[in-house]
Amino acid sequence: ETGVTQTPRHLVMGMTNKKSLKCEQHLGHNAMYWYKQSAKKPLELMFVYNFKEQTENNSVPSRFSPECPNSSHLFLHLHTLQPEDSALYLCASSQGMARNEQFFGPGTRLTVL
């Protein structure tokens, strides 16, 4: 295990639903990330938090709303999603930034109907 856990592992939701993804890291890291992984595409960085402060929003639609209450927890709140948002959502953490190793969780497989 990498020390980064994600729940749920699988999620099916309708376009009108509201759901949240949770990430927790047990590594004492201070930076956390959300990525989207779609088939045949590179991992897409969505959000970056450093010491609970958002430092990067990679032009992500507002139907994705991140929350970082502390350095160990990261949430991704979902509402009014589209079928093309179906993907694997990965959380990662690192000790500081500046080209340090990122540790990934197992991901949440999201299907939007």
Place this chain on the structure above:
Amino acid sequence: GENVEQHPSTLSVQEGDSAVIKCTYSDSASNYFPWYKQELGKGPQLIIDIRSNVGEKKDQRIAVTLNKTAKHFSLHITETQPEDSAVYFCAASDQTGANNLFFGTGTRLTVIP
């Protein structure tokens, strides 16, 4: 921003043979190049990385080479084993000071026993 291209997208080798995966990048200022391995149902895990002050790095059966002039880097796996079967991703860092990684599209490696 940085653009990372990765080839091939799929690679099959016989057990014991070598495997080579190649990546190119566009931003000449990038100076950190990690390689991640993703097994089924898991998030990517760092297997080796290289920084631009070295041209080659080796860790047991895995080696990475970097050619900064040509802006390409490669992963070499020798004496492949069935457990090496996975998807491999290369990545390059940008130079904003943040740990933003730009990933390739991945190579699915299959080692045939």
